Amino acid sequence: MKITFYGTRGSTPVAEADFTRIGGNTSCILVTFNTGRIAILDAGTGIRKLGNDLLARSHEQYDNIFIGLSHTHWDHIQGFPFFKPAYDPRRHFTIAICGKGRNTRKLKKIFSAQMHRDCFPVPLNKMGAKFTFWEPDITKYANRRGVEIVASKHNHPAGAYGYRIMEEGKTLVYCTDVEYGDRIDPNVVTLSKNADLLIHDAQYTPDELKEKKGWGHSSWEQAVEVAEQAGVKRLALFHHDPEHNDVFLLNMEKECQKRFPDAFLAREGEVIEL
Numbered sequence: 001m002k003i004t005f006y007g008t009r010g011s012t013p014v015a016e017a018d019f020t021r022i023g024g025n026t027s028c029i030l031v032t033f034n035t036g037r038i039a040i041l042d043a044g045t046g047i048r049k050l051g052n053d054l055l056a057r058s059h060e061q062y063d064n065i066f067i068g069l070s071h072t073h074w075d076h077i078q079g080f081p082f083f084k085p086a087y088d089p090r091r092h093f094t095i096a097i098c099g100k101g102r103n104t105r106k107l108k109k110i111f112s113a114q115m116h117r118d119c120f121p122v123p124l125n126k127m128g129a130k131f132t133f134w135e136p137d138i139t140k141y142a143n144r145r146g147v148e149i150v151a152s153k154h155n156h157p158a159g160a161y162g163y164r165i166m167e168e169g170k171t172l173v174y175c176t177d178v179e180y181g182d183r184i185d186p187n188v189v190t191l192s193k194n195a196d197l198l199i200h201d202a203q204y205t206p207d208e209l210k211e212k213k214g215w216g217h218s219s220w221e222q223a224v225e226v227a228e229q230a231g232v233k234r235l236a237l238f239h240h241d242p243e244h245n246d247v248f249l250l251n252m253e254k255e256c257q258k259r260f261p262d263a264f265l266a267r268e269g270e271v272i273e274l
């Protein structure tokens with residue numbers, strides 16, 4: 001499995017020059033399986049370049065591309081109107097939030113709303129590709145190509161989901177937009193158990209976290225705590241705060257590596273092979 005970070009910023013994209021080493025686009029990750037097939041995690045502004053790259057290399061997976069969402073906060077869906085492959089009538093996408101405990105099923109409505117003509121010139125149903133909106137009440141899913149997915153809900157305003165994706169003995173866990181109370185959520189630790197790579201929300205410093213209760217995010221220290229408890233091999237710090245520039249983040253990374261040497265900042269454009 002290969003992971004490419006297309007968007008690692010949290011909350012809102014940033015474009016200032018001193019933020020570009022780590023990256024300004026919001027959440028979007030490309031997962032390339034050993035079969036060559038792909039899946040996408042979240043549709044933040046990073047999905048624009050992801051789409052352009054797919055077209056540039058004439059990626060031929062027309063039948064179905066899975067786009068798994070952690071949740072539908074704006075920074076996780078706002079790149080979708082600029083995702084060029086979705087304008088190609090030959091293509092089919094499954095846009096999904098998987099997992100138990102969802103109170104409503106309104107994914108299509110949310111995607112349509114952000115493309116309502118008051119917000120955007122092209123409506124969802126005029127993009128061209130076929131879309132299946134899928135919100136299954138399941139925690140486990142396996143496809144016939146040997147990929148298994150486990151989904152688990154975690155605490156965030158309106159809820160969010162983490163995904164454990166396994167192929168040929170390698171495990172990726174994607175867990176962003178998660179806030180803990182006094183202790184780490186044991187479900188997140190179970191989801192992350194022995195992962196080869198854990199991508200985890202690390203928006204705040206421990207000091208900032210004290211001021212941001214109820215905002216729905218973790219500190220890098222909590223990300224490390226999950227990584228330690230779950231015994232993961234590598235930890236990617238993700239969902240960088242839009243007020244943290246490159247220098248700030250690189251210092252945070254150093255601080256974090258003192259405690260967990262295999263932690264690193266998720267950087268836009270970076271590719272990781274598991």
Ligand SMILES: [Zn+2]
Pocket residue numbers: 010011027073075076177239
């Ligand atoms: Zn977010």
Ligand SMILES: [Zn+2]
Pocket residue numbers: 071073156177216
């Ligand atoms: Zn969120």
